[in-house]
Amino acid sequence: MAKWLSGVMVLYTLVVGVVSATKTPPQTFQAALDRYVASRDQLVPAWRRLHATRWPDDQSYVYQMLATADAMVGRYAQARQEFEQAFDRPRPKSSGCSSALGEGSFQDWLSSHAARVDLVMVNEAHTEPVTRALVYQMLPLLRRQGYTILAMEALYDSDIARAIDARGYPLDDKAAFYYLREPIEGEVLREAKRLGFRLMSYEQWANVPGAREAGQAANLAAILKKHPGAKVFVVAGHGHVYRQDGRMAQRLAEIYAKPFLSINQLGWQESPATDPCVRAPAGAAADSMASMRWKPGDHGTDITVVRAGTYALERGAAGSDWLTLGGTRSHHRFGTAPCGPHAKACLVEARYADEQAEAVPADRYLAGEGEEHADLYLRDGRYVVSYRDAAGKLKESDNISVAHGVLSTVP
CATH class of the missing domain: 2.60.40.10 (Immunoglobulins)
Structure with a gap:
């Protein structure tokens, strides 16, 4: 069974290998990745080189990284296909309509619960920018509820967080790696700054997964302690929001005495949870928070967000309304x-x-x-x-x- 590589492994791989662009064709997959992440003007030839070669490296790693590279240049449907190729999981048969949906929309639920706590966390899938569209829509609601700090896994250290916080947007260069160079992630950061959020890093560099989870939790607890009374919105990758198996949210609950919200939006194969039987309420804009439902959470989270119907990753296709970021x-x-x-x-x-x-x-x-x-x-x-x-x-x-x-x- 192929394994999902943690974000820190991806960043570590890039940090130790980034090189400046030269005319010499890269001879290994890692060298081709390094060339790609170091490129801006030469992004197209670097992308073509990545995809033109049958690399002999571990195929799960290759396809996961190709998916990340494709998301960065807006090829979201291709990114999904390549991510699925990284794994040997059969697509589950449909279990029919969900019978466990909660009352009201996700927007209703978030509005009524976020004000009661000082920390809300939600996950994103790094190769699925559709998950960042939800993060973007959550920002104004949480800001109205008094949230002033946005802590993101993608802000991998304090220097990059401070630089973007001061500038108001990320730069399209190797220092931003993949995640911050994906356009919707850039729009999340711009919107956060327009609304008055302060950007902070809580990432913990570690090659040992358990140490990373504990370090992330400790860093978040430190932010809350340093800023008493502040409300913090956390955007984590994948399963870090789970309150089980020693993940970050579970570790945080052990050292932070107050309650907090943990929100999951991922389903099979790290893609957004959907229910084709769910229909958006009348008058709710397509793929807006008002159109989404919720159900009791998976993996120890408080809730799982459920998107109504189906959506498309192909730009301009029917069902691609999520790309409007809630109509903005x-x-x-x-x-x-x-x-x-x-x-x-x-x-x-x-x-x-x-x-x-x-x-x-x-x-x-x-x-x-x-x-x-x-x-x-x-x-x-x-x-x-x-x-x-x-x-x-x-x-x-x-x-x-x-x-x-x-x-x-x-x-």
Whole structure:
């Protein structure tokens, strides 16, 4: 049985191996990963190299890392396929409609429970940015409930947390690794800063899983002690929110006397929990918190969030409304013609015009051969849209504006 690699193992692998981009083709999978994470202008050729070779390394590791790399450039459906290839678990047969749903929506539940505690934690799947869409929507509700600190596993040390806290957004460079360079994660951080959250790190570097869980719990307890009366929103990876098996949430409960909320949103194969029989209430926007339900939690968590119906990972497809992040972004289609006829690849990126050119894009999509457009999702604002071909060459750059969901070109 293949094993899910912990986030710290991924980060450790990247830290010890990051190299600057050169013209020499990488000869190993790890070298190709290092080249990819060190790239910005050469992101497309580095991505193509990763996918063009049949690497002899452990296939579970290879496919998990390919999934992470694909999520970073907006290829969410491909990321899901590759993550599933990393494991040999058969897809479970449908058990029919859930009979254990709680009363009301997840939004109702969170509104009534979050004010009673000083800490709320929720998990995300690192290769499933759809899980970050829920985190994004939770931010304004929790801010209204008095939460002022956002502690994220992706903020792997205090230096990166302080830098983004001061700047207001992450940079698209090797220091951010994979997670912070994924566009929706970038939007989570921007929204947190717009709302007035302070960003903090609680990650614990350790090669021993038990030491990492205990260290994370101790770091969170230290944040709460240092900021008495503050309310903390924690975004953890995968099973760290479980109150069992020695995971971080269980360790925190042992050293932190007050109650806290632990929320799970993952189901089979680390993808969001769904129920095709659940229908969103009338008037609730698709994939909004008001459309989601909840049930008693798995793995010792308080609840598991259940998404209504089904959703799509393909951009622009029916069921891809989650990409609007609760209706705050609108859908826009950009042709890949600027990359030339018969392009092998075309990376289309939209960056905020008032941010550094090195900022993580508001959205991006790496179109493969034969794909004639890239679907991006953007908030109202001004952007610089760039197009890079398979060689990483900048082919075109345009200034655009989005107002009330309508796109226009800026001279």
